Amino acid sequence: MEKGKKKNSKEKKQKKRNEEVQKEKLPLKSLVPPAKEKKSEEYRYLLFFTYGENTAINRDDMFDLIDQLNKIPTPPEKTRIDMVILSGGGYPHPAYQMVNVIRSKCKKLKAIIPLYAKSAATLMALGADEIVMGPQSELGPLDMQMEHPLIENLNISAIEGYYPFLHLYEKISSDFFPLALRLATQIIATTGIKREDAVDIAINTTTNYITPIVSQINPTIVNMCYRALTTGESYAYSFLYKYMFKDKPEQERMMLSKTTAHALVWGFQNHGQVITRDDAKLLNLYISYGENYDIFNMMYVITKEMLNILSTSPTDKAIRIISTEQLKQLLNIDSYLGYITFLSYKAYSLVPSLKESLKNVTDPKKISLALRQALSQSVTTLPPNMSEIEKNDIAQVSLELLENIFIKNFKEENALYRVIYNRIIREKTFSKKVAEIIAGRIVEAAKELSETIEIEIDKTPPEVISKYILQILAFL
Template sequence: MNEKQKKILLESIETIRDSKLLVYFSYTPLDDSILVPLYQELNKVGKTQKIDLFLHSYGGAVDTPYKVVMLIREFCEKFSVIVPFSAKSAASMIVLGADEVVMGPISELGPIDPLVKHPSYKDFWIPVQALRCCFEYIEEIIDNTVNPEVSEIIVTSMLNKLDPWLIGDYEKALKASRQYAESLLSKYMLKNDPEKVKTVTKNLTNGYFSHGYPIGRAEAREMGINVTYAQGELWDLIWELYLHYQSIFSHDSASNFSFYSAGEF
């Protein structure tokens, strides 16, 4: 696909959606490095009635999604997220700050389980819930042991590897994710349905054991999230655009992330 064809795709989605379309596509963890490029792209678009964010991301830092939502909303009255395939963890947090999420048959959200950098291994990110699961596992060993001496050796060895400062930091990240989720839902996604805010927050931050659990559009809608089903021509265009960016990133290992809009051409 050449640049002209990509522009036609972007503009076709904008026409159907009556919006300005931004694309964020990344296979690397979401963090604050995206904020300046996002601001520059929003300046190109300018103040407008409605912005759609075409979002593909597997998550990242706990604070970044809130900043992304607040920044985009400086430039529009209505904000929607289009999920062609995956918007997981911290990316799902961005969805909670939208007025609606547009999803197709293969689209997935995920539990809000922020990622943190491992203190010892460079460029290795882990979900903070993994630490909570570690403590639950230790408790299980203690409760079910038949040999207290052996269990004491195992537990002591595990605890000696845990830095209390890191434990505190990870626990703060979990609490922050709940706080952000509740705030975004209250202000935006569920502002007209406040009784659902705490339930949806609890489900997304503490309702799933797997970091990668796929929350499809039917489950998301049943949970209380404002889901619009993409179908027909709109879905065909969304999926074609997704396949285009997937092809770009699969052939360019140096790419980390990119923002695009029809206005850049």
């Protein structure tokens, strides 16, 4: 019995030692919490492609684009570009290549369409990871512009050059042979000649009917248009496969890229057809709503105003890049310029009544006294919640303006311009050239406001009054 107990005791001790050894072999539980995954940095830039109504995307745009992209200091893996496009289209090859260059500079690319991006501009949008569109936004078919092979300096639409041939081909396929067969049957019934002879007569007659129509189609043009459209389809497939559908399983990725690219080329018969955001979603494109994009309304205002500038400017396009940090700075400047616009308006609004009361006064001292009295009375009508600093600013700007008009006899517009220009220069924010441009626009704004929304002006934030000024800064 004692031997058995000793044996059991040895076995227990050995088992305990084995367990301790096994524990030593197990990985230790660390009391140090795992390091938190570092949030990846992302630097966001806005890249504007704004073209005048009659300006096409072309190869020269690459030089402007490279100049702008060279301003990006951040590495591609930390860079996001939001590409804001306003264009009626152009040539597909530079459009395709420009997006390839842009993609080499960033990890993420969004296409923002505030108004329209048609034809080659639609192709550019397909190179993005997603497309942001509002209810007013539109894409277009991948109809490629091309030079007419026979007529110098004439651009033609590939869709509109190829579809007449395609339509005629379909008509011949569906109607030509049935028409010849019916004609042959009638000839046999009325003449009794052999079937072979009747068929020959019918085909010759039908051919003579069709030939004048077919002869109007130039095979060189048809061939060029067909090749342009298939090139557009190939470019679209390449973009969709590499970027928009990259997260799909391989077979689905290929199928979506192929069907979407094909539909964008061959599913439309007119260059100007509109593809809304809902239409685009039906084409499998990744569409985000502008309502969910933080600055979509601002992009709409900027591109719309830039388009207005281009319509009266010797420059027919604008390719510009700006970081979101710069955008914030511009918004602050815009608020400041809006404040100057507000001051100018308040000062300018005093002019009509003073003109009436001082039309027979010539003594400078009496004029100066009248100006100060009018100004003092005007200040008392300002909103009670307005700060004393703002009230003093209005008083100073107004006094300078009124003295320029009524004592120094400047013309109203020149007096207003001088006051605004001096105020901007005093802040040392802009160069003289830029200050001149902005002062001119503020003069227009102050005069327009005084004529249109006199009642609402006191309730309108300065930023809203001058919202269009931001586009000047972005444009310059």
